[in-house]
Amino acid sequence: MLPNELRELLNDLDAAGVECDGMARLITTRLQEAGIEHRVMVGEISLNEQVMTPHFWVEVGDLTVDYRARMWLGDSALVPHGVFRQETCAVRYVGDSVEMDALTPQVFAILNTPPFNLKDMIGE
Numbered sequence: 001m002l003p004n005e006l007r008e009l010l011n012d013l014d015a016a017g018v019e020c021d022g023m024a025r026l027i028t029t030r031l032q033e034a035g036i037e038h039r040v041m042v043g044e045i046s047l048n049e050q051v052m053t054p055h056f057w058v059e060v061g062d063l064t065v066d067y068r069a070r071m072w073l074g075d076s077a078l079v080p081h082g083v084f085r086q087e088t089c090a091v092r093y094v095g096d097s098v099e100m101d102a103l104t105p106q107v108f109a110i111l112n113t114p115p116f117n118l119k120d121m122i123g124e
Contacts, residue, residue: 017115020068024056043095
């Protein structure tokens with residue numbers, strides 16, 4: 001699969017108000033529904049002296065999908081975001097594949113909701 005095709009399939013999930021584990025669940029569900037082979041990974045990511053563990057990401061062939069690395073390692077251009085090849089980035093990924101079932105449509109819809117501020121909703 002080409003990187004642009006994968007981005008087109010997955011980029012909308014970036015708006016979901018979830019951390020890396022929830023994002024991995026959303027991504028694997030979307031990929032399973034599309035019949036695309038992939039591996040859900042759990043391990044650590046590191047950049048220089050910063051290390052985040054546990055961290056979840058997804059691999060599709062030689063492509064890595066990670067929409068939450070910047071949540072933990074910062075917004076630096078060195079930290080990849082979205083669909084990329086690991087050999088092109090400064091962040092080190094080390095982990096193992098894990099089994100992860102697809103979400104039910106109801107849970108997928110709940111997790112795929114953008115974050116909101118409760119104070120904004122009640123007018124405080």
